[in-house]
Amino acid sequence: MMTGWRRLQWVAALLVLLALQASAQQPSPNPRLRTAFLALQTWKRTAIFSDPFNFTANWVGPNVCSYTGIFCAPHPSDGQLAVAGLDLNHADIAGYIPADLPRGLPDLALLHLNSNRFCGVLPDTFLHLRLLHELDLSNNRFVGPFPAVVLTLPELRYLDLRFNDFEGPIPPRLFDLPLDAIILNDNRLTRPIPPNLGNSPASVVVLANNRLGGCIPPSIGRMGPTLNEIVLINDGLTGCIPPQVGMLSQVTVFDVSGNRLQGRLPGSVAGMAAVQVLNVAGNLLKGPVPGGVCALQRSLRNFTYEDNFFTARPGCPAATADGRWNLPGRAT
Secondary structure, three states: OOHHHHHHHHHHHHHHHHHHHHOOOOOOHHHHHHHHHHHHHHHHHHOOEOOOOOOOOOOOOOOOOHHOEEEEEOOOOOOOOEEEEEEOOOOOOEEEEOOOOHHHHHOOOEEEEOOOOOEOOOOOOHHOOOOOOOOEEOOEEEEEEEOOHHHHOOOOOOEEEEEOOOEEEOOOHHOOOOEEEEOOOOOOOOOOOOOOHOOOOOEEEEEEOOOOOOOHHHHHHHHHOOOEEOOOOOOOOEEEHHHHHHHOOOEEEEEEOOOOEEOOOOOOOOHOOOOEEEEEOOOEEEEEHHHHHHOOOOOEEEEEEOOOOEEEEEOOOOHOOOOOOOOOOOOO
């Protein structure tokens, strides 16, 4: 038999437990977290169709800071807790991004949705993400023209939209933004690279496997102080490699292979003092490989230039280490 005192203790404990459970179902008194709770719950119920790894299984109750993939931090304006990060990389979630999600998570500094099955277009409500620093939507099924709304985000520094189905031209304004990384490869982007490419302070630019055509803008030389990697593989580029590439003194990767670039490889490549990977293979380049390549021996690890029309090469190790030559009979 339970004594009267023990029964009172048990009843008191039960009442405390019920009170805690009831409070757990109440919205957070923090207005930022309450708004985030409503947005995330709406997203889960109405716009996420498949979650095979159960990433959102614990998205229950108002304590959004405990949800998988959600990261909270003090807001810079008042120190109040806010949802600062949403990271669902490699979750294989199918769905779309509803207009209410950016409105409900305006304090995001990081949004990573790499390797999912999100589809559709980006809603214009992304303009509410005034603190967003990193946006990674790569390897999804987003469609439509280049999402111009990302050009309105004042704090954005990292943009990764690769492996989607964005199409049409790259807006020139993109290269006027203070982005450190611009990664757009493997989409359906068309038309030439905007002539103001060189305005960008980016350290990494990857535009490979699109349908850009046109020339490499001579303005690329203005990127010398910041550019570390540029990858323009298989973009249908034509014209020549501009001599201004010799101004890229900090570049470590320069890959323009698989295009239809013509003329000579400029001797100014000797100015690429830090280059480790120099790949011009699979183009229509002609004449001798410039002796300036020999000046790069301290840094150069891989110089690839087969499948062109080169007629001669210098004897330095930098030009012979690859061991492959141009196809017989192609020299002109």
